[in-house]
Amino acid sequence: MLIDTHAHLYYGSFQPDLDQVIRRAKDANLKAIINIGTDLESSKKSIELESSQIQLYSSIGIHPHEATQYSKSRQMSSDRGSNVQLEQIYTRDPEKVVAVGECGLDYFFNDAIASTSASLSINSAWQSQVKKLQRQLFLDQINLAKKLNLPLIIHCRDSWADIFLPELQGTTGVFHSFTATETEAKKALDLGYYLGLSCIVTYPKNEHLRQIIKWAPLNRLLTETDCPFLPPQTQRGQRNEPANITEVIKVIARMKSLSEDQITQAVWQNTTQLFRLPTNPAS
Numbered sequence: 001m002l003i004d005t006h007a008h009l010y011y012g013s014f015q016p017d018l019d020q021v022i023r024r025a026k027d028a029n030l031k032a033i034i035n036i037g038t039d040l041e042s043s044k045k046s047i048e049l050e051s052s053q054i055q056l057y058s059s060i061g062i063h064p065h066e067a068t069q070y071s072k073s074r075q076m077s078s079d080r081g082s083n084v085q086l087e088q089i090y091t092r093d094p095e096k097v098v099a100v101g102e103c104g105l106d107y108f109f110n111d112a113i114a115s116t117s118a119s120l121s122i123n124s125a126w127q128s129q130v131k132k133l134q135r136q137l138f139l140d141q142i143n144l145a146k147k148l149n150l151p152l153i154i155h156c157r158d159s160w161a162d163i164f165l166p167e168l169q170g171t172t173g174v175f176h177s178f179t180a181t182e183t184e185a186k187k188a189l190d191l192g193y194y195l196g197l198s199c200i201v202t203y204p205k206n207e208h209l210r211q212i213i214k215w216a217p218l219n220r221l222l223t224e225t226d227c228p229f230l231p232p233q234t235q236r237g238q239r240n241e242p243a244n245i246t247e248v249i250k251v252i253a254r255m256k257s258l259s260e261d262q263i264t265q266a267v268w269q270n271t272t273q274l275f276r277l278p279t280n281p282a283s
């Protein structure tokens with residue numbers, strides 16, 4: 001029983017053939033897919049996705065890229081605007097919502113903007129402002145996760161120095177599409193978090209990630225695609241989809257010197273435990 005813990009099946013690129021995408025996932029032995037919200041609208045869409053073939057779960061969350069936009073609604077309301085709205089989405093179908101996120105910090109975006117602008121000093125002031133807003137948005141969602149007693153799905157890009165906020169103590173969750181080094185992996189594990197492994201573990205340049213897989217405890221690994229992004233090496237440049245989770249399983253099996261069945265079973269157990277899913281889903 002395989003599971004994709006991080007998909008964005010509500011994307012337009014899946015609209016023409018979503019049925020076939022889900023069919024291929026089912027044929028590849030997937031039992032469940034968690035669709036991940038990145039703002040209010042996609043959190044709603046995630047919750048609304050239905051399938052008779054496979055169990056679909058969802059998260060509710062706001063991506064750090066949206067920080068500037070959501071800070072406006074926060075200032076205008078006394079009730080932490082986006083958090084209240086996320087909670088409203090949650091109450092529509094609490095059974096289906098298994099996590100808060102993806103939330104976190106993403107400083108890559110800042111650098112991309114910075115390089116296009118003329119004035120460095122304005123940029124660094126702007127960057128620190130955006131970082132502050134991202135931190136606030138992240139803190140809001142940490143609080144929401146605590147309130148709803150849900151795990152967090154953390155997005156962290158070029159922001160490892162700032163991501164381990166003291167407020168994370170007492171929460172649990174996953175660092176999704178983990179790409180950092182052994183040092184950060186250890187910190188995440190020490191915090192009680194899981195490492196989300198995506199198809200980028202198949203890329204030749206990512207030997208360091210495969211080495212992390214080798215030593216990291218098997219009971220703290222999760223599998224994800226982040227589709228439509230991050231296709232496996234054999235499909236570079238194409239749309240990714242949940243069926244490709246098998247590629248991640250193969251790499252884990254190789255690095256752990258265990259069978260794919262053993263890895264599949266372990267990852268299923270980890271996933272159902274973290275997200276508190278039924279261990280034996282219907283279908």
Ligand SMILES: [Zn+2]
Pocket residue numbers: 006008036102226
């Ligand atoms: Zn994602």
